[in-house]
Amino acid sequence: xxxxxxxxxxxLQGAVAISGAKNAALPQIAASLLSPSPLELTNLPAVSxxxxxxxxxxxxxxxxxxxxxxxxxxxxxxxxxxxxxxxVRKMRATVLVLGPLLARFGQAQVSLPGGxxxxxxxxxxxxxALAQLGADIGxxxxxxxxxxxxxxxxxxxxxxxxxxxxxxxxxxxxxxxxGETEIVNAAREPEVADLAACLGAMGxxxxxxxxxxxxVQGDTRWRAAxxxxxxxxxxxxxxxxxxxxxxxxxxxxxxxxxHLASVVQILEATGVSVWPGDRGLIVSRDGPLRSVxxxxxxxxxxxxxxxxxxxxxxxxxxxxxxxxxxxxxxRFMHVPELMRLGANITLQGxxxxxxxxxxxxxxxxMATDLRASVSLVLAALVAEGESVVNRVYHLDRGYESLDRKxxxxxxxxxxxxx
Numbered sequence: 001x002x003x004x005x006x007x008x009x010x011x012l013q014g015a016v017a018i019s020g021a022k023n024a025a026l027p028q029i030a031a032s033l034l035s036p037s038p039l040e041l042t043n044l045p046a047v048s049x050x051x052x053x054x055x056x057x058x059x060x061x062x063x064x065x066x067x068x069x070x071x072x073x074x075x076x077x078x079x080x081x082x083x084x085x086x087x088v089r090k091m092r093a094t095v096l097v098l099g100p101l102l103a104r105f106g107q108a109q110v111s112l113p114g115g116x117x118x119x120x121x122x123x124x125x126x127x128x129a130l131a132q133l134g135a136d137i138g139x140x141x142x143x144x145x146x147x148x149x150x151x152x153x154x155x156x157x158x159x160x161x162x163x164x165x166x167x168x169x170x171x172x173x174x175x176x177x178x179g180e181t182e183i184v185n186a187a188r189e190p191e192v193a194d195l196a197a198c199l200g201a202m203g204x205x206x207x208x209x210x211x212x213x214x215x216v217q218g219d220t221r222w223r224a225a226x227x228x229x230x231x232x233x234x235x236x237x238x239x240x241x242x243x244x245x246x247x248x249x250x251x252x253x254x255x256x257x258x259h260l261a262s263v264v265q266i267l268e269a270t271g272v273s274v275w276p277g278d279r280g281l282i283v284s285r286d287g288p289l290r291s292v293x294x295x296x297x298x299x300x301x302x303x304x305x306x307x308x309x310x311x312x313x314x315x316x317x318x319x320x321x322x323x324x325x326x327x328x329x330x331r332f333m334h335v336p337e338l339m340r341l342g343a344n345i346t347l348q349g350x351x352x353x354x355x356x357x358x359x360x361x362x363x364x365x366m367a368t369d370l371r372a373s374v375s376l377v378l379a380a381l382v383a384e385g386e387s388v389v390n391r392v393y394h395l396d397r398g399y400e401s402l403d404r405k406x407x408x409x410x411x412x413x414x415x416x417x418x
Contacts, residue, residue, distance in 0.1 A: 012248035035222035103176035125166035154179030291319035308375035318357035334372035
């Protein structure tokens with residue numbers, strides 16, 4: 001199993017190319033199952049989650065062609081087969097194939113998914129949305145089993161909360177339903193809007209993506225399409241925090257300010273400067289850090305996927321900061337590992353009180369999930385001495401060439417295996 005060895009104390013400086021958004025790419029790959037016409041996707045990140053999703057659709061008969069710039073998916077010979085637990089256990093996003101398979105073939109069976117252990121993250125909203133479109137759907141033997149032999153019918157779907165996955169499932173299924181579908185309390189994340197853009201290129205008619213109300217016209221006439229995946233705002237936010245925590249300056253090429261407004265606002269409150277450049281964003285810190293309280297919220301609020309990284313930053317800021325997690329339960333598993341590096345953190349239910357400013361010191365730490373693992377890397381970048389981060393396969397799920405990108409900006413970091 002790979003590990004990362006990091007020697008702290010280096011100020012990061014240089015440029016980092018922000019890859020395509022993993023959380024946008026996964027539903028777009030799943031959406032390819034809706035259409036018998038080819039779909040070309042460009043700017044897909046080279047991460048294991050993307051490889052796993054491509055493997056999932058390949059098991060349904062999709063033909064996948066890769067080039068240096070694009071992945072082309074041809075599902076003209078695809079069929080609805082059981083998506084087994086062995087296939088889906090590595091990540092939760094595999095549930096996104098459920099809607100497209102059901103919509104196109106009238107039946108689907110997908111094992112309940114695995115992935116990061118950051119709370120229950122139930123799939124009940126996916127099931128309810130498909131049931132409102134007319135599916136006979138339930139849980140049998142650890143799998144979601146859905147049938148709609150006469151097809152799906154447009155409906156008004158009111159989501160109990162603005163779930164990104166449930167919004168994407170409802171939107172994809174609705175493109176093949178009869179008539180119009182209205183999705184209320186929809187997630188507003190850029191990844192949802194990017195999926196709508198991809199579906200639009202494929203022939204769908206969707207209005208309101210990026211707002212709380214989405215309208216989808218069914219009976220789509222599919223066509224061959226090409227779509228360029230948006231840059232990863234979470235990767236961009238992570239490298240912005242890397243610049244901040246090391247007192248460095250990084251140019252984040254391809255990063256989009258409009259996707260990071262809440263993050264930039266918080267970073268500027270800590271004493272970090274962020275401004276647009278010709279190729280993306282420039283992030284710099286010259287002075288001391290200031291402690292800031294943060295509450296995670298659905299987009300456009302501060303993203304839960306940056307909570308662990310921001311906690312690492314607050315460990316280096318003099319004073320006390322309170323981080324409230326409102327999106328997922330059990331998303332503080334990085335806290336004990338940060339404390340191994342010398343952090344002073346007290347958990348209080350869904351909040352974490354960070355007393356920062358004391359020096360961090362290198363140690364052996366263990367990654368527990370994707371975002372938790374990168375928070376340990378960030379803390380190790382400023383810890384005195386050497387740190388070793390174990391189980392870095394979590395990092396490879398969502399960060400393309402993290403160690404190489406950091407090394408190019410001056411970090412002392414190497415990947416090794418024992």
